[in-house]
Amino acid sequence: MAKAKVRVLVNGYGVIGKRVADAVARQEDMELVGVSDVVADWRVKMALKKGFRVYCSSPDRADSMRRGGVKVEGLITEAIKDVDVVVDCAPAKVGAKNKELYLKHGVKAVFEGGEAHETAGTSFVATCNYDESLGKQFTRVVSCNTTALCRVLNALNKAYGVAKARVTIVRRACDVWESHKSGVINTIVPELHVPSHHGPDVKTVLHDLDIVTMAAKGSHNLCHIHFCIVETRKEASKEGIIAALEEEPRVVLVRGQDGVEALNSIVELARDLGRPRGDLYEIPVWEESIAVNRRESYLMWATPNESNVIPDNVDAIRALTELEKDWRASVKKTDESLGVLSRLY
């Protein structure tokens, strides 16, 4: 008898939700039951166009969704009864409220980085700490920035031991589709509290890492950029760091000399790859930026904030349901299904 597919519902069809839904729909061991939202805007209509079933996440919004022209299958409170895992991609902090529903129905849930670690109890980066989420009811896929930090630092940690990581993050002003809301024009807006929340967040995955982050918002809307200083326990070499990053899943090397000179060239490269929405699941590290000064190493990378956590969401479903007990098996499945590469070009 064929193993039953894990039934997945995506609650919240925004930047992350729409990408998770697409990714889940591509998995042979999962079935996308549908997506759930509270509005009838163009995004939700695109879900219908793809043939996804659309549910309503709030009893008082179903009528307005229907009036807005969305065929609503029913309320999430009904749909959830026949679901194994909800991926909660609701806006930040709404997930914490939704948790009540998941507890009530005994359904597993994956939360996103906008929720506190405590909401899930366990945080998740597939290549770092998959095992911690095995069989749990809840986990939390950490934010794009935290995921990028964990992937790269995990590679260096395995190769040399990371004694200290100090990172400056310049974030995009806002998501591409909401540029009119950012108000960040012709300036840089520093986050004046040091450390920024990213450092402590990394420790929810790489628990013992000594990491401090500083952050700011730029006036661009494409990707974050990270400037990283790492003190290694063992002496590193540029060649050794390159080898460690080449071995690490979901981390890739790019080179300015190949024309990948800035965040915008990375985005254009991703568009050329032909992926849905020009998404990049990998963390592109600039090879030329890697420098070693005795125990200190330096590197710079881009964090594709809309899409780098998508494969981890798929893996988180497998960890919670124990579809795969070995992280490498899950990552391999996910990466093959999404076309994740070890070299972009």
Next chain:
Amino acid sequence: MAKAKVRVLVNGYGVIGKRVADAVARQEDMELVGVSDVVADWRVKMALKKGFRVYCSSPDRADSMRRGGVKVEGLITEAIKDVDVVVDCAPAKVGAKNKELYLKHGVKAVFEGGEAHETAGTSFVATCNYDESLGKQFTRVVSCNTTALCRVLNALNKAYGVAKARVTIVRRACDVWESHKSGVINTIVPELHVPSHHGPDVKTVLHDLDIVTMAAKGSHNLCHIHFCIVETRKEASKEGIIAALEEEPRVVLVRGQDGVEALNSIVELARDLGRPRGDLYEIPVWEESIAVNRRESYLMWATPNESNVIPDNVDAIRALTELEKDWRASVKKTDESLGVLSRLY
């Protein structure tokens, strides 16, 4: 008999030159002989409007300047015979060529940060190493970024000893008046070579400092921003760092909670101060960004790239000519003449 004024010519009337000319004209112990350039654009016409004498820096450009409507007093090669100090504000690397002229005429010269340290032999930040330029023929006022780094790190070095400084610099895309040339739109362009040139440049002034810098260009055209991590020899405290910065000339504290939230609010604040061109000579450090984690301290500041080196240019003239032997006396004179503040508001 009254002491003769030092006769100063400004060669190159661009972003820095026009500001240096204004600043020199305000000094009681200096006389602005005139300014020299090679074009007849609006900038040079503004010099005439101010009543500055305009010379031509290149024999083959005098006719075109005159045809362009500029009253040219003569060639720099003539003017220089009656000058004590030239402040060379020509475009980067042109100063090195001009050096021949200054050597030939035995005239002293101040170069800018666009020139190599070797061109002058000595580099200069008034509050850090004034004495090294006393009586010399040449010195070099370092760039805006290097000046900012030297001022802030000098304060911390005096208070605690700086064992290491690690700084990420996000530069403005280009100067305000040349935005059409930058090509940096909606992105961040990393400088892929680590360390960036700023760190080594700081060592031309603070010779023994262990400093590494990483840099990138943002898509804004207002000020650079620095994210700094300092390992101190003695344990620091936030209060102690604030006190050290308050004592340091040309460094000021600003606060996000007072509405100074980003680079653009600093520029607006500077405009409100009523200075020429809304210039800021001080380095504004965000008080909230100062954090101390055992031996490590963190701070963020803005570097007003058009104007922060202007007072140092005035002091460099005094150092070369030994108008003042004590750096504090020169800095006091300069700061009073320009209205430099220890608090902006």
